[in-house]
Amino acid sequence: QTMFAQFPEFGLMSLGVMLCMITGGIDLSVVGVANLTSITSGIVLKALVTSDGSLPWYGIPVSMLCGIAVGLVAGALNGVLVAKIHIPPILATLGTYELFLGIGIIFTKGKAISKLPIDYSNLITRKLFGLIPVQLIIFAIMAGLISFLLSRTTYGTRIYMLGTNSKAAEFSGLDTSKLLIKTYALSGICSALGGLVMLANYNSARADYGTVYTLQCILIVVLGGVDPNGGKGRTSGVVFAILVLQMLSSGLNM
Numbered sequence: 001q002t003m004f005a006q007f008p009e010f011g012l013m014s015l016g017v018m019l020c021m022i023t024g025g026i027d028l029s030v031v032g033v034a035n036l037t038s039i040t041s042g043i044v045l046k047a048l049v050t051s052d053g054s055l056p057w058y059g060i061p062v063s064m065l066c067g068i069a070v071g072l073v074a075g076a077l078n079g080v081l082v083a084k085i086h087i088p089p090i091l092a093t094l095g096t097y098e099l100f101l102g103i104g105i106i107f108t109k110g111k112a113i114s115k116l117p118i119d120y121s122n123l124i125t126r127k128l129f130g131l132i133p134v135q136l137i138i139f140a141i142m143a144g145l146i147s148f149l150l151s152r153t154t155y156g157t158r159i160y161m162l163g164t165n166s167k168a169a170e171f172s173g174l175d176t177s178k179l180l181i182k183t184y185a186l187s188g189i190c191s192a193l194g195g196l197v198m199l200a201n202y203n204s205a206r207a208d209y210g211t212v213y214t215l216q217c218i219l220i221v222v223l224g225g226v227d228p229n230g231g232k233g234r235t236s237g238v239v240f241a242i243l244v245l246q247m248l249s250s251g252l253n254m
Helices: 002-006 008-022 030-048 059-083 089-108 118-125 134-152 154-164 166-171 176-202 213-223 235-253
Strands: none
Touching: 002 008, 002 134, 002 235, 008 030, 008 134, 008 154, 008 176, 008 213, 008 235, 030 059, 030 089, 030 176, 030 213, 059 089, 059 118, 059 176, 118 134, 118 176, 134 154, 134 176, 134 235, 154 166, 154 176, 166 176, 213 235
């Protein structure tokens, strides 16, 4: 139960990195997007608290939707830089990571956003039926959705084709720019969900949380069988790599 509550935050980010790597790119801004999302959602949560200190019923959905919207916009920005301005993905996403980090520092003035309503943390960190952490359910739903997109839809076929040979994909009539923007936007949503889980786990938000996750996500994706050059990789391999690394980490700690 402890392990299942720990890995979803970086596991969700790894799913986003996997999608970008299949196209032949990479997303190094996942942690920056996650932190910016958690900061935004934390600010919204605090703003919605009523005068008597309670949170209205719509407070949690609104804050989560705001966070996901931030992730979507941030991911789309990465996609535009890569697809339209033709900046190499490693440079574009490293640059936007620094941008999102800077925006987060401005929002928080370098401090942590704390004293958040406990209702949000209680909702995300609770266990269904006393057994299954909600964080794990969020991760499983997203992993299942991405697995379906990759294996059962034309979107999956197109990004594998793009990653295998971008020139051939372009000459075959694919709108590669639109495809890249969609992929990086989806990566942004995965990072945003990771940020929302982080916000619940720590019950606070800060611009520099989870800085070790960037390289950890890349390690997980490559260990899971995704080709860094693009065109190859499966969700099941990435999920297995996440579980292996989490078991190693927890085992060594014990």
